[in-house]
Amino acid sequence: MAEKLFLRCGYCGDIYHRIKWNNRGCKSTVWRCVSRVQKKSRGIDCPARTIHEEDLQAAVVTAVNDAWARKDVVLPVLKANVQSVVDGDTDERLAAVDQALRDKQAELLEAGKDQAKIDEIGNAIVALRKERQNILTGAAMNTELIERLDDLAAFLDEQTEAITEYSEVMVRRLIAKITVYDEKLTVEFKLGWRSMWMHNGIWI
Numbered sequence: 001m002a003e004k005l006f007l008r009c010g011y012c013g014d015i016y017h018r019i020k021w022n023n024r025g026c027k028s029t030v031w032r033c034v035s036r037v038q039k040k041s042r043g044i045d046c047p048a049r050t051i052h053e054e055d056l057q058a059a060v061v062t063a064v065n066d067a068w069a070r071k072d073v074v075l076p077v078l079k080a081n082v083q084s085v086v087d088g089d090t091d092e093r094l095a096a097v098d099q100a101l102r103d104k105q106a107e108l109l110e111a112g113k114d115q116a117k118i119d120e121i122g123n124a125i126v127a128l129r130k131e132r133q134n135i136l137t138g139a140a141m142n143t144e145l146i147e148r149l150d151d152l153a154a155f156l157d158e159q160t161e162a163i164t165e166y167s168e169v170m171v172r173r174l175i176a177k178i179t180v181y182d183e184k185l186t187v188e189f190k191l192g193w194r195s196m197w198m199h200n201g202i203w204i
C-alpha cells in the first residue's frame with residue numbers, strides 16, 4: 001500500500017524503491033535508493049540509508065498530526081502562500097491582451113503591402129497569443145492550488161483527534177514527497193509546507 005509514497009534520496013536525488021526482504025523467514029519491507037540498488041549498472045554507489053516501511057509510515061502519521069495540531073498556524077501561512085502565487089485579476093489581464101490583439105489586427109488591415117510592417121505586426125500578434133495562453137494556464141494552475149488548499153483545510157478540519165494509523169488515502173490526499181537524509185526525513189505536503197522528522201522521532 002505504501003507504494004503510493006514518493007521518496008527521494010537526500011544524497012543523490014534519485015528515487016527510493018520499495019523492496020521486500022525475506023531473511024530466513026523473517027519478512028520485512030524496506031525502501032532503498034535506486035542508485036544503491038543498481039550501483040553496478042549505474043556506476044554510482046550512493047551511501048543513503050535503507051529505511052523500514054514502518055518508520056516511513058510513522059513519519060507520515062507524525063507529520064500529518066503535526067499539521068493538524070498546528071492548523072491554526074499552518075493554514076493561514078498556506079493561504080498567504082497561495083495568495084502570493086495567484087497574481088492579479090485574470091479577467092482584467094485577458095481583456096487587456098484581447099484589446100491589444102484587436103488593435104494589432106486592425107493595424108494589419110491598414111499595413112497594405114509593407115512587408116516589414118506586416119512581419120512586425122505578425123510577430124506582435126504571435127507574442128500576444130502566447131501571453132493569452134500563459135494567462136489561461138496560470139489561472140488553471142491557481143485554481144488547482146486553491147483546490148488543494150481547500151482539500152488540506154477540509155482534511156485538517158475533519159480530524160477531531162490525532163491520527164493513529166497510516167492510510168493510503170491520507171497519503172494520496174496530502175503528501176507530495178518525502179526526502180530521506182541520514183538524520184531525518186522531510187515530509188512535503190502537496191502545498192509545499194514541509195515538516196521535519198528526526199530518525200529517533202524528535203522534531204527539529
Ligand SMILES: [Zn+2]
Pocket residue numbers: 009010011012013014033034035036046047048
Ligand atoms: Zn541515493
